[in-house]
Amino acid sequence: MARFRRMKTEVRALLAGPDQDAVLARLAGLPAAELVGPLFSLLLAPEETLRWRAVTALGATVARMADEAPEAARVVMRRFLWHMNEESGNIGWGIAEAMGEAMARSALLAREYHRNLASYVQCPQCSIGDDNFLDHPPLRLGVYWALGRLGEARPGLLGHVAPDLLRALGQEPGAQARGLVARALGLGGIAAAREALEPLADAADPVDIYRGGALERTTLGALAREALDAIRGHEERA
Numbered sequence: 001m002a003r004f005r006r007m008k009t010e011v012r013a014l015l016a017g018p019d020q021d022a023v024l025a026r027l028a029g030l031p032a033a034e035l036v037g038p039l040f041s042l043l044l045a046p047e048e049t050l051r052w053r054a055v056t057a058l059g060a061t062v063a064r065m066a067d068e069a070p071e072a073a074r075v076v077m078r079r080f081l082w083h084m085n086e087e088s089g090n091i092g093w094g095i096a097e098a099m100g101e102a103m104a105r106s107a108l109l110a111r112e113y114h115r116n117l118a119s120y121v122q123c124p125q126c127s128i129g130d131d132n133f134l135d136h137p138p139l140r141l142g143v144y145w146a147l148g149r150l151g152e153a154r155p156g157l158l159g160h161v162a163p164d165l166l167r168a169l170g171q172e173p174g175a176q177a178r179g180l181v182a183r184a185l186g187l188g189g190i191a192a193a194r195e196a197l198e199p200l201a202d203a204a205d206p207v208d209i210y211r212g213g214a215l216e217r218t219t220l221g222a223l224a225r226e227a228l229d230a231i232r233g234h235e236e237r238a
Contacts, residue, residue: 008038015053043094059101066106100146104153118161144180151187158188175205186227189234200224
């Protein structure tokens with residue numbers, strides 16, 4: 001326990017540093033298995049920026065494990081899935097985001113677990129999901145962000161969840177959710193989303209997003225326009 005506390009204190013101090021690339025490089029020099037526990041606990045840190053940096057670091061650490069010891073990485077991914085399960089007694093804050101980050105960085109984990117991630121926003125009445133749909137809207141935000149992060153690195157893996165994202169774009173009540181959904185649709189190159197995205201292009205509703213290692217305030221309209229541009233880019237490259 002004392003070792004865990006020391007590692008958590010060290011990791012927290014590292015994540016508070018200004019240069020996150022340097023932080024990730026430093027963490028990459030520490031044993032991945034020893035980092036998982038402290039980073040898991042920091043997903044619940046009171047500081048929002050620290051929580052997001054823990055998401056990035058945990059995802060990067062699990063992706064490194066997938067290269068070094070694939071079965072150990074699968075154990076962590078199954079732990080993520082358990083934390084997302086209501087029966088676990090946990091509320092899964094930051095878990096979906098860490099899953100998305102790990103899959104964005106690891107082709108192996110993406111191939112094996114992307115459908116698990118998508119299942120959390122696949123309504124069983126609307127699709128062939130696994131009845132894992134999250135009824136708690138704040139948790140769905142994390143999944144939408146994670147799908148966008150996955151689409152940023154591996155857009156081909158979002159095609160099967162496109163109908164559910166399109167449904168969410170029209171049915172989610174808040175701009176925050178719709179903005180994250182729009183981003184995922186764009187990064188996934190979902191051409192069928194164009195008609196639904198175009199009317200949102202001028203929406204001024206504020207949306208907060210973490211990307212490029214920083215928190216930023218943007219708008220639903222800006223994210224819709226970015227999504228439309230991304231879809232055009234996918235089509236031009238096809």
